[in-house]
Amino acid sequence: MLDIIVSVLTRTIIAGTPLLIATLGEIIAERAGILNLGMEGIMSAGAVTGFIIAFTTGNPWLGMLAAILVGMLLSSLHGFVCITLRANQVVSGLALTMLGLGISGLWGKPYIGRPLPQRMPRLDISGLSDIPVLGDIFFNHDWYVYLSVLIGIVIWFLVKHTRMGITLRSVGENPKAAESQGIPVNRVKYLAVMTGGGLAGMAGAFLSTAYSGSWNEGMVAGRGWIVIALTIFALWRPGGAFLGAYLFGGIFVLQFMLQPLGVSPNLLAMLPYLSTLVVLLIYGLSKSGQRRMSAPATLGEPYVRGGR
Amino acid sequence: MDRIQSLEMRGISKSFQDVKANREINLTVSSGEILGLLGENGAGKTTLVNILYGLYHPDDGQILINGEPVRLRSPKDSMRAGIGMIHQHFMLVEKHTVLENIALGYAEAPFLFPQRSLRGRIRELSAQYGLDVDPDKPIWELSAGEQQRVEIIKALSRNADLLIMDEPTSVLTPQETDELFDILRKMTSGGHSVILISHKLEEIMDICNRVMVLRKGQVTGEARIEEVDKGKLAVMMIGRQIAAAYPKTDIDPGDAVLEITGLDVDSDRGLPAVRGLSLVVRRNEILGIAGVSGNGQQELVETITGLRQPLSGSVMMKGVPLDHADARKAHTLGITHVPEERIKYGIVPNLLLYENSVLKRHRDEPFSNWIQMNYAVIKDHAGKLVDGFNVDAPSINIRVKNLSGGNIQKLILGREISGGPDLLIAAHPTYGLDVGATEYVRKQIIELRDKGGAVLLVSEDLDELFMVCDRIAVMFEGRFMGQVTPDSCTIEEIGLMMAGSTLQEA
Ligand SMILES: Nc1ncnc2c1ncn2[C@@H]1O[C@H](COP(=O)(O)OP(=O)(O)OP(=O)(O)O)[C@@H](O)[C@H]1O
Numbered sequence: 001m002l003d004i005i006v007s008v009l010t011r012t013i014i015a016g017t018p019l020l021i022a023t024l025g026e027i028i029a030e031r032a033g034i035l036n037l038g039m040e041g042i043m044s045a046g047a048v049t050g051f052i053i054a055f056t057t058g059n060p061w062l063g064m065l066a067a068i069l070v071g072m073l074l075s076s077l078h079g080f081v082c083i084t085l086r087a088n089q090v091v092s093g094l095a096l097t098m099l100g101l102g103i104s105g106l107w108g109k110p111y112i113g114r115p116l117p118q119r120m121p122r123l124d125i126s127g128l129s130d131i132p133v134l135g136d137i138f139f140n141h142d143w144y145v146y147l148s149v150l151i152g153i154v155i156w157f158l159v160k161h162t163r164m165g166i167t168l169r170s171v172g173e174n175p176k177a178a179e180s181q182g183i184p185v186n187r188v189k190y191l192a193v194m195t196g197g198g199l200a201g202m203a204g205a206f207l208s209t210a211y212s213g214s215w216n217e218g219m220v221a222g223r224g225w226i227v228i229a230l231t232i233f234a235l236w237r238p239g240g241a242f243l244g245a246y247l248f249g250g251i252f253v254l255q256f257m258l259q260p261l262g263v264s265p266n267l268l269a270m271l272p273y274l275s276t277l278v279v280l281l282i283y284g285l286s287k288s289g290q291r292r293m294s295a296p297a298t299l300g301e302p303y304v305r306g307g308r
Numbered sequence: 309m310d311r312i313q314s315l316e317m318r319g320i321s322k323s324f325q326d327v328k329a330n331r332e333i334n335l336t337v338s339s340g341e342i343l344g345l346l347g348e349n350g351a352g353k354t355t356l357v358n359i360l361y362g363l364y365h366p367d368d369g370q371i372l373i374n375g376e377p378v379r380l381r382s383p384k385d386s387m388r389a390g391i392g393m394i395h396q397h398f399m400l401v402e403k404h405t406v407l408e409n410i411a412l413g414y415a416e417a418p419f420l421f422p423q424r425s426l427r428g429r430i431r432e433l434s435a436q437y438g439l440d441v442d443p444d445k446p447i448w449e450l451s452a453g454e455q456q457r458v459e460i461i462k463a464l465s466r467n468a469d470l471l472i473m474d475e476p477t478s479v480l481t482p483q484e485t486d487e488l489f490d491i492l493r494k495m496t497s498g499g500h501s502v503i504l505i506s507h508k509l510e511e512i513m514d515i516c517n518r519v520m521v522l523r524k525g526q527v528t529g530e531a532r533i534e535e536v537d538k539g540k541l542a543v544m545m546i547g548r549q550i551a552a553a554y555p556k557t558d559i560d561p562g563d564a565v566l567e568i569t570g571l572d573v574d575s576d577r578g579l580p581a582v583r584g585l586s587l588v589v590r591r592n593e594i595l596g597i598a599g600v601s602g603n604g605q606q607e608l609v610e611t612i613t614g615l616r617q618p619l620s621g622s623v624m625m626k627g628v629p630l631d632h633a634d635a636r637k638a639h640t641l642g643i644t645h646v647p648e649e650r651i652k653y654g655i656v657p658n659l660l661l662y663e664n665s666v667l668k669r670h671r672d673e674p675f676s677n678w679i680q681m682n683y684a685v686i687k688d689h690a691g692k693l694v695d696g697f698n699v700d701a702p703s704i705n706i707r708v709k710n711l712s713g714g715n716i717q718k719l720i721l722g723r724e725i726s727g728g729p730d731l732l733i734a735a736h737p738t739y740g741l742d743v744g745a746t747e748y749v750r751k752q753i754i755e756l757r758d759k760g761g762a763v764l765l766v767s768e769d770l771d772e773l774f775m776v777c778d779r780i781a782v783m784f785e786g787r788f789m790g791q792v793t794p795d796s797c798t799i800e801e802i803g804l805m806m807a808g809s810t811l812q813e814a
Pocket residue numbers: 306307308324325327328329347348349350351352353354355356396700701710711712713714715740742
């Protein structure tokens with residue numbers, strides 16, 4: 001029994017990792033007022049790029065770097081369309097999803113089903129990894145897992161306790177006020193959307209170079225959409241992203257474990273979306289909750305300089 | 309960069325679509341000077357200072373600092389050059405705290421924990437300037453007056469060489485205004501300069517060294533302050549004198565329209581805002597509510613207009629209880645409302661002017677029937693409002709956010725008064741209006757009362773309350789300190805009651 005629990009928890013952390021990385025990215029973009037619905041596409045492009053580079057160079061770190069770059073590149077496209085051209089963010093995001101899926105299909109064709117010679121290595125923390133149970137659950141993972149936790153903590157800190165965080169949040173809440181204090185609003189928006197895209201690319205690379213160690217078309221499997229729901233579930237807070245990512249990661253794992261017992265995987269696949277609704281419902285019922293729940297005030301709206 | 313010794317704007321022109329907001333304007337201001345900028349609503353004052361602050365780009369003309377031409381492409385450039393500004397409409401992030409708002413873009417705020425290290429400094433500044441705000445409160449919990457204080461502290465903390473203030477005093481109490489002016493005097497004696505926009509002529513006379521008057525985008529007059537008086541300023545602005553008093557027919561108040569007994573209301577923070585308050589407003593009567601903003605006036609108004617749920621007590625409108633927060637019911641019972649924060653609650657900024665002219669009444673005949681809007685009637689109505697209330701708008705087909713601040717207020721007033729309501733709740737109705745428009749609005753309010761309407765007028769402008777009201781109640785910490793008639797009481801006594809003494813003590 002203990003074996004099963006340890007294995008479920010270990011796999012939960014692994015399954016939650018790409019969700020965590022990409023959700024943090026989406027939170028940053030949305031906090032600056034840019035809705036990026038292209039996460040599925042960016043993660044996919046990140047996965048294929050990461051795989052190809054790791055495969056050809058034999059270095060998964062270079063794969064991660066390349067995936068981040070591709071994510072930033074794709075999301076800068078989204079930025080250009082939404083920030084500079086002020087087009088509709090939903091339309092642009094959906095287009096980005098299709099673009100990302102298309103690119104990954106095209107680039108990835110020759111690599112389908114080929115195993116990666118060198119996956120992202122595990123981080124052995126001498127001493128900790130050998131602790132029974134806890135060591136297995138928490139200290140026996142690859143670099144991505146620890147990096148994601150580190151990134152999450154850093155982002156939480158930056159958003160909450162630094163001037164940079166105030167700038168980011170203000171740009172999404174009231175860009176005019178930010179501009180009037182000398183903040184280059186559109187530059188902040190670009191940076192946020194590109195940081196978000198970079199993280200989505202990294203999440204994709206995790207899937208292909210650490211999680212499965214191979215590339216397959218459609219391997220992102222809707223995680224990009226779960227990330228959108230998770231961002232709302234987290235109420236746009238990095239702390240909430242941790243909770244949501246591991247919760248949803250756990251649901252992922254259960255989906256496979258419970259299937260032999262006759263529980264329909266479709267039912268479990270529904271859970272992330274259902275629990276997002278439940279969170280919204282719970283917060284919506286109380287007045288202070290409603291305040292906390294509200295999205296960044298200008299989410300999805302283009303910003304026009306010098307307008308009224 | 310050097311301190312600003314002198315700043316000059318030369319031949320500045322700026323148009324928006326068909327509106328020529330500024331035409332060939334020349335302006336100079338030098339160190340140690342306070343320049344008053346006057347003009348009717350829509351004259352182009354805000355446009356001009358926005359250009360100076362780098363928010364708008366002029367179509368033509370140049371700006372020189374210490375004789376050197378400069379390009380101010382964004383507020384960042386202007387801040388670097390030593391220019392600071394308080395905007396006509398609040399530039400605050402609602403969900404953030406006072407501290408976070410002040411830290412935003414503040415070069416001296418440290419990167420790490422900016423809130424923590426600014427807290428002491430803000431406390432210091434607010435004590436020094438007599439501007440009382442809680443640095444840890446979020447903005448949405450603050451009244452307009454408190455938000456204005458935040459804006460002032462924010463601007464002062466930046467320590468700019470040239471400070472532009474676009475109607476900074478519209479929601480301040482007389483004491484706060486005095487204190488602000490003391491600060492400005494100190495600053496100018498230290499070599500700073502100020503451009504002050506205000507519609508309050510006493511203030512201009514009180515503090516400015518020089519005035520400049522704009523009209524329809526052009527400079528129509530300039531003078532040293534010694535050469536003018538209030539009357540002359542009014543003539544320079546609107547081409548005629550203004551009334552010193554308003555004729556009112558003596559009418560005995562009629563039936564009670566609004567009756568409130570034992571009302572308790574909480575603020576957004578869940579603290580008691582209105583405590584056991586009772587009042588009656590009758591037909592043919594204007595009841596004024598005096599008080600420093602933040603003493604429960606906003607919560608009281610929101611309760612009557614059906615925007616806020618009271619804890620206990622009763623609100624009766626024409627004998628019908630208004631016990632559930634229900635704005636539609638309040639509207640159908642004949643209550644109209646001119647809100648304190650007009651951009652937020654008074655209009656839908658992105659809708660067109662004519663659409664805004666029928667808000668709340670859009671579902672009533674003749675503006676719509678059971679299935680569709682009757683745009684012909686709506687546009688006709690909008691046209692009448694624009695003419696009747698002298699709203700300066702290029703057309704009724706523009707987005708209402710593009711009107712000047714004062715003209716938005718005129719439109720809201722027109723909309724709320726024109727239906728002939730039983731009860732008008734007006735919070736700071738002349739806030740931001742030019743002297744001509746102020747006079748006009750006060751006359752309209754008195755006319756409404758003469759025709760049988762009841763009016764509840766919330767204002768911090770004691771002169772206004774004395775000139776317009778039949779009765780004045782002074783509100784402090786959610787209670788009335790006393791109710792008086794203007795002829796049985798002095799402005800000083802009201803001032804004391806606003807600070808918390810009861811009628812007997814005062
Ligand atoms: N961004 C804009 N788009 C279109 N028209 C504008 C814009 N800004 C200002 N205007 C127009 O320019 C004119 C001048 O407006 P401005 O706000 O400068 O007036 P103001 O003197 O500040 O008036 P108030 O005393 O009412 O604030 C007005 O007719 C206004 O409608």
